[in-house]
Amino acid sequence: xxxxxxxxxxxxxxxxxxxxxxxxxxxxxxxxxxxxxxxxxxxxxxxxxxxxxxxxxxxxxxxxxxxxxxxxxxxxxxxxxxxxxxxxxxxxxxxxxxxxxxxxxxxxxxxxxxxxxxxxxxxxxxxxxxxxxxxxxxxxxxxxxxxxxxxxxxxxxxxxxxxxxxxxxxxxxxxxxxxxxxxxxxxxxxxxxxxxxxxxxxxxxxxxxxxxxxxxxxxxxxxxxxxxxxxxxxxxxxxxxxxxxxxxxxxxxxxxxxxxxxxxxxxxxxxxxxxxxxxxxxxxxxxxxxxxxxxxxxxxxxxxxxxxxxxxxxxxxxxxxxxxxxxxxxxxxxxxxxxxxxxxxxxxxxxxxxxxxxxxxxxxxxxxxxxxxxxxxxxxxxxxxxxxxxxxxxxxxxxxxxxxxxxxxxxxxxxxxxxxxxxxxxxxxxxxxxxxxxxxxxxxxxxxxxxxxxxxxxxxxxxx
Ligand code: ARG
Numbered sequence: 001x002x003x004x005x006x007x008x009x010x011x012x013x014x015x016x017x018x019x020x021x022x023x024x025x026x027x028x029x030x031x032x033x034x035x036x037x038x039x040x041x042x043x044x045x046x047x048x049x050x051x052x053x054x055x056x057x058x059x060x061x062x063x064x065x066x067x068x069x070x071x072x073x074x075x076x077x078x079x080x081x082x083x084x085x086x087x088x089x090x091x092x093x094x095x096x097x098x099x100x101x102x103x104x105x106x107x108x109x110x111x112x113x114x115x116x117x118x119x120x121x122x123x124x125x126x127x128x129x130x131x132x133x134x135x136x137x138x139x140x141x142x143x144x145x146x147x148x149x150x151x152x153x154x155x156x157x158x159x160x161x162x163x164x165x166x167x168x169x170x171x172x173x174x175x176x177x178x179x180x181x182x183x184x185x186x187x188x189x190x191x192x193x194x195x196x197x198x199x200x201x202x203x204x205x206x207x208x209x210x211x212x213x214x215x216x217x218x219x220x221x222x223x224x225x226x227x228x229x230x231x232x233x234x235x236x237x238x239x240x241x242x243x244x245x246x247x248x249x250x251x252x253x254x255x256x257x258x259x260x261x262x263x264x265x266x267x268x269x270x271x272x273x274x275x276x277x278x279x280x281x282x283x284x285x286x287x288x289x290x291x292x293x294x295x296x297x298x299x300x301x302x303x304x305x306x307x308x309x310x311x312x313x314x315x316x317x318x319x320x321x322x323x324x325x326x327x328x329x330x331x332x333x334x335x336x337x338x339x340x341x342x343x344x345x346x347x348x349x350x351x352x353x354x355x356x357x358x359x360x361x362x363x364x365x366x367x368x369x370x371x372x373x374x375x376x377x378x379x380x381x382x383x384x385x386x387x388x389x390x391x392x393x394x395x396x397x398x399x400x401x402x403x404x405x406x407x408x409x410x411x412x413x414x415x416x417x418x419x420x421x422x423x424x425x426x427x428x429x430x431x432x433x434x435x436x437x438x439x440x441x442x443x444x445x446x447x448x449x450x451x452x453x454x455x456x457x458x459x460x461x462x463x464x
Contacts, residue, residue: 002081002090004109018082021319026326027084028077033119034084034112035067040215041107041195048206050106055099062096063088084116085109106205107198110229110317114194117324119216121238122190124332125183131339132180132245133456138347139173140452142166147445150427151266151356152365157258159363162430165351166449167440173452175248182241190234193218197225200316226316232306235324239303242335246296249342253289256349260286265355270348273341288345292338302331357427361401364392366425369433370402373424377416387414 003013013021039060046056066088069075081087093100146165153163193213196203202225209221222228259266269286277283309323360366367388374384390413395402402425410417423429435441437448 002086004082004086004089004104021082022079023083023322023325024077024079024081024087026329027113027116027322028087029325029329030116030120031070031077031084031088032067033123034088034116035063037112037115037119037195037216038063038088038103040212042103043215044208044212045102045105045205047211048208050205050207051099051102055102058096058099059092059103062092062100065095066091083109083113085112106203106207107195108200108229110199111194111197111225113322114197114229114231115216117232117328118190118194118234121234121328121332122187124336125187125238127336128242128245128332128339129180129183131336131343132176132183133459135339135343135346136173136176136180136452136456138343139169139176140449140456142169142346142351143173143445143449143452146351146353147442147449148428149351149353149356150360150431152360152363153440159360159365161368162360162365162427163440164431164442164445165353165356166445170445170448170452172248172252176245177452177455179241179245179248182244183238186234186237186241188219189237191219192222193220194222194228194231196221197228200226200229230313230316230318230321232310232321232324235328236303236306236310239299239306239328239331242331243296243300243303245335246292246299246338249338250293250296253286253293253342256289256345257286257293260289264359265352266359267352268350269345270350273345273348288341292342295334295338299331299334302327360427361403364395364402366402366427366430367392369425369430370421373421374414374416379414379416 042051042056042059042063045051046053051059066075070077075091077084077087081090089100089103092103143166146169149165150162151165151168152159153161153168193209193216195212195216196207196209213219213221222231256267256269258264260269269284269289271284273288274284275287277285305327306324309320313320370391371381371384371388374387375381379387391402391405391410394409394413395405403422407417407419407421410421432441432443435443437444
């Protein structure tokens with residue numbers, strides 16, 4: 001047991017209590033952020049004359065040594081320390097002696113951990129943003145190639161109207177673009193530095209909080225020291241954004257699983273992204289998509305947990321808040337892993353375009369267009385709806401598509417039909433007549449693709 005405190009205690013901490021309380025097993029994850037924060041703190045202390053320049057230089061050299069030793073695996077973060085903060089400080093004192101004891105001047109672990117968690121989540125938001133951008137690039141690529149790949153659009157998982165693969169991918173482009181903009185918003189809102197808030201009431205040292213904030217790339221210092229050490233809103237917001245990302249990935253995974261099924265055969269998942277069965281030799285399973293769908297639950301769990309943990313905590317810092325870490329770390333790692341794998345799976349997935357188009361044709365997705373044809377020839381929509389209903393029934397009995405009917409067969413049900421009906425209900429016409437912005441028609445789609453390409457190029461609203 002190695003603790004930073006103990007002066008006012010007359011007994012050793014019970015081992016079980018120590019274990020229960022310690023956080024080093026997980027908060028070592030932000031060792032780099034912890035040391036980055038300490039270096040900024042020390043620079044500020046020296047600038048304010050609270051430390052000498054010599055002390056500053058010794059401490060910084062000491063911390064940099066610890067950081068590089070940890071990174072190179074020469075120094076192990078030992079669990080004999082209570083938390084990462086204690087580990088760094090104790091190792092520093094071991095290595096450089098007296099000046100090391102001044103590192104924690106004008107600081108509490110409360111503002112320190114608040115800073116570490118912010119630095120860590122801020123770094124991870126950038127990684128997540130990069131992963132989302134890669135996914136968007138793959139989506140855009142598929143869109144560009146498939147403005148004329150016809151497929152059924154579904155409602156109630158029943159074939160509804162024809163769309164294109166580009167249009168379907170565009171729906172996901174919108175979702176993940178919104179997710180990026182959420183991350184951007186969270187980043188802006190959280191980007192204020194809590195360091196200098198002390199335990200809860202600031203400190204009596206003449207700290208320059210603006211300076212530390214600037215050194216660490218924050219927009220400025222936080223404005224209330226109690227809120228600074230008690231705020232985990234940004235963790236909640238991030239868990240919420242990650243939950244939405246996972247929900248989007250999960251819906252997409254569900255579609256990939258359906259499309260990959262023997263019944264649909266719309267896609268072929270690459271061998272590198274599929275797995276086999278130990279007993280059934282013919283199987284090639286979409287495990288990655290299933291796992292992404294499955295892992296959504298643990299990210300939602302993190303959101304619920306942190307919300308629940310925070311709800312009864314009086315101001316300011318309470319130890320409950322230590323619970324934010326494992327949850328957040330797991331959710332962040334899960335979301336990163338899922339994004340990376342999903343993107344890889346999508347990039348290598350083959351679309352079986354013929355099957356998609358045949359499915360659209362054989363599913364009466366052009367029935368609405370057949371009704372519209374009649375309306376354009378003077379039939380009231382309700383009557384047209386009834387006529388096409390009878391056409392569908394006829395085709396179902398004969399097991400054919402609308403396009404397969406002869407003109408005589410059409411005319412037998414309504415004399416309004418002429419030879420141009422075939423053109424009117426071809427997949428191409430059905431899709432390309434839908435040319436208002438946001439619709440699947442090629443013209444509209446190309447406009448949207450240009451907007452997306454520009455968005456990715458400019459990377460508008462980049463985080464850093
Ligand atoms: N391990 C603690 C946490 O994660 C660090 C802050 C400790 N502060 C304290 N007053 N015990 O929240």
